[in-house]
Amino acid sequence: MPKLDESLLSDLPPFCLLEKSQIREILDRAVSRRYEEGSAIFREGHDADRFYLLLDGYLRVVRTTPGGDQIIVLHISPGQLFGIAPALQRDTYPATSIAAAESIALSWPTSLWPEFVANYPGFATESYKTLGQRLGQIQDTLTEMATQAVEKRVACALLRLVNQTGRKTEEGIEIAFPVTRHDISEMTGTTLHTVSRLLSSWQKDGIVQSTRKHIVVTAPHRLVVLSGIEG
Amino acid sequence: MPKLDESLLSDLPPFCLLEKSQIREILDRAVSRRYEEGSAIFREGHDADRFYLLLDGYLRVVRTTPGGDQIIVLHISPGQLFGIAPALQRDTYPATSIAAAESIALSWPTSLWPEFVANYPGFATESYKTLGQRLGQIQDTLTEMATQAVEKRVACALLRLVNQTGRKTEEGIEIAFPVTRHDISEMTGTTLHTVSRLLSSWQKDGIVQSTRKHIVVTAPHRLVVLSGIEG
DNA sequence: TCCGGAGTTTGTTTCAGAGCAACGTTCTGT
DNA sequence: ACAGAACGTTGCTCTGAAACAAACTCCGGA
Numbered sequence: 124m125p126k127l128d129e130s131l132l133s134d135l136p137p138f139c140l141l142e143k144s145q146i147r148e149i150l151d152r153a154v155s156r157r158y159e160e161g162s163a164i165f166r167e168g169h170d171a172d173r174f175y176l177l178l179d180g181y182l183r184v185v186r187t188t189p190g191g192d193q194i195i196v197l198h199i200s201p202g203q204l205f206g207i208a209p210a211l212q213r214d215t216y217p218a219t220s221i222a223a224a225e226s227i228a229l230s231w232p233t234s235l236w237p238e239f240v241a242n243y244p245g246f247a248t249e250s251y252k253t254l255g256q257r258l259g260q261i262q263d264t265l266t267e268m269a270t271q272a273v274e275k276r277v278a279c280a281l282l283r284l285v286n287q288t289g290r291k292t293e294e295g296i297e298i299a300f301p302v303t304r305h306d307i308s309e310m311t312g313t314t315l316h317t318v319s320r321l322l323s324s325w326q327k328d329g330i331v332q333s334t335r336k337h338i339v340v341t342a343p344h345r346l347v348v349l350s351g352i353e354g
Numbered sequence: 355m356p357k358l359d360e361s362l363l364s365d366l367p368p369f370c371l372l373e374k375s376q377i378r379e380i381l382d383r384a385v386s387r388r389y390e391e392g393s394a395i396f397r398e399g400h401d402a403d404r405f406y407l408l409l410d411g412y413l414r415v416v417r418t419t420p421g422g423d424q425i426i427v428l429h430i431s432p433g434q435l436f437g438i439a440p441a442l443q444r445d446t447y448p449a450t451s452i453a454a455a456e457s458i459a460l461s462w463p464t465s466l467w468p469e470f471v472a473n474y475p476g477f478a479t480e481s482y483k484t485l486g487q488r489l490g491q492i493q494d495t496l497t498e499m500a501t502q503a504v505e506k507r508v509a510c511a512l513l514r515l516v517n518q519t520g521r522k523t524e525e526g527i528e529i530a531f532p533v534t535r536h537d538i539s540e541m542t543g544t545t546l547h548t549v550s551r552l553l554s555s556w557q558k559d560g561i562v563q564s565t566r567k568h569i570v571v572t573a574p575h576r577l578v579v580l581s582g583i584e585g
Numbered sequence: 586t587c588c589g590g591a592g593t594t595t596g597t598t599t600c601a602g603a604g605c606a607a608c609g610t611t612c613t614g615t
Numbered sequence: 616a617c618a619g620a621a622c623g624t625t626g627c628t629c630t631g632a633a634a635c636a637a638a639c640t641c642c643g644g645a
């Protein structure tokens with residue numbers, strides 16, 4: 124493995140307060156690995172033996188029911204920590220992480236977590252902040268799921284993707300990684316059929332433009348209206 | 355305020371590793387307060403200026419949508435920490451806490467949190483464990499909400515209440531605090547009408563027995579079957 | 586003791602969205 | 616270049632549960 128460059132970490136929230144030498148230390152103990160689209164980084168229920176940082180790509184965090192249904196709990200973007208079960212004193216991962224696009228992640232053995240927290244100022248703080256945001260976000264999703272009709276949920280899901288990973292293009296804002304109708308149905312607790320119909324109708328209305336695994340939102344404001352947020 | 359007894363804390367997970375003198379210290383800085391049924395301990399969006407420990411009673415943790423719909427995210431039982439936004443570097447509470455029955459809670463100013471974490475061994479660990487469990491639990495609820503039909507969700511909700519707060523009686527297991535049909539509908543994202551119908555039909559089948567604000571599960575095993583869990 | 590409100594029950598109507606089915610299209614590997 | 620798989624679209628049917636409506640019961644307070 125080639126030596127990793129310090130600039131990989133030096134701007135990220137959990138590490139930005141650190142000395143160069145500390146970042147070097149952290150990187151020297153990290154394992155870097157590439158994951159191809161569709162492959163799992165770790166799986167629900169397995170031993171939480173490592174924690175991770177996503178350098179490049181996008182992940183889906185997924186839960187599976189006993190009945191075999193899946194749902195996407197959240198997405199991870201570059202720069203975020205994930206698989207941080209050790210932070211919560213868990214010895215097993217509570218969900219599965221799948222690369223939604225080709226991705227690269229660093230990882231460290233769980234046993235280093237306490238040391239990171241103790242030695243690197245700002246690391247604990249930032250990690251727990253991430254956790255707090257994630258908890259809030261899941262509560263939002265739960266509330267939405269419990270109270271909103273399918274159309275609004277799908278609109279919200281799309282907006283979340285756009286906010287988190289949107290890239291500006293000529294035609295509008297494009298979601299930066301492959302998303303299928305089926306993925307969106309697993310984010311919103313509906314069927315791919317319903318998602319397909321909604322997307323078709325929005326396309327007719329000029330709100331989105333989509334091809335296979337690829338969505339561009341051309342009129343975000345109209346989607347916001349549909350989502351029923353804001354006053 | 356009368357001096358609080360040390361035995362209040364000495365057996366609880368976050369404090370059980372501590373010296374007597376430390377527990378004394380903690381209690382001396384705590385404020386104890388009674389909340390009557392239906393009153394709020396704190397509200398969503400407000401300054402997270404204190405964190406809490408429930409000594410007696412039961413709480414509902416509730417979120418409200420812009421549209422005015424409410425949903426119950428989780429319940430708090432005696433002995434649990436709550437309102438621990440500071441642990442997640444949040445400066446505002448992400449949800450509202452309501453006393454589901456007459457309750458008593460201790461609280462401390464948020465500014466003491468770092469000190470508790472630093473000085474009291476096991477405190478941080480246990481708090482984060484709680485958080486981890488709560489995160490997992492909410493993910494469960496979300497998954498359930500997204501994939502299961504109403505009947506299963508209501509069965510699950512009832513089982514969760516029973517597991518968390520159930521008290522054995524002659525007729526079966528009784529939920530230890532007042533729960534209305536409406537409450538259950540807010541736990542499951544349905545209407546009180548549907549909950550009422552389900553409960554009636556279960557009563558006919560001898561699975562539950564309920565009067566106003568009061569539910570006894572007489573055949574938990576049959577509820578488990580309905581909930582569709584287990585292998 | 587009577588009133589009013591909160592909680593519950595039950596009936597009827599309505600429709601969003603799941604389920605099923607069939608087909609079209611674009612990719613991948615050989 | 617072809618077969619098969621993965622992804623997407625669309626029409627039709629049917630049902631679970633929301634919406635609407637109306638009473639009934641219990642409880643606390645004046």
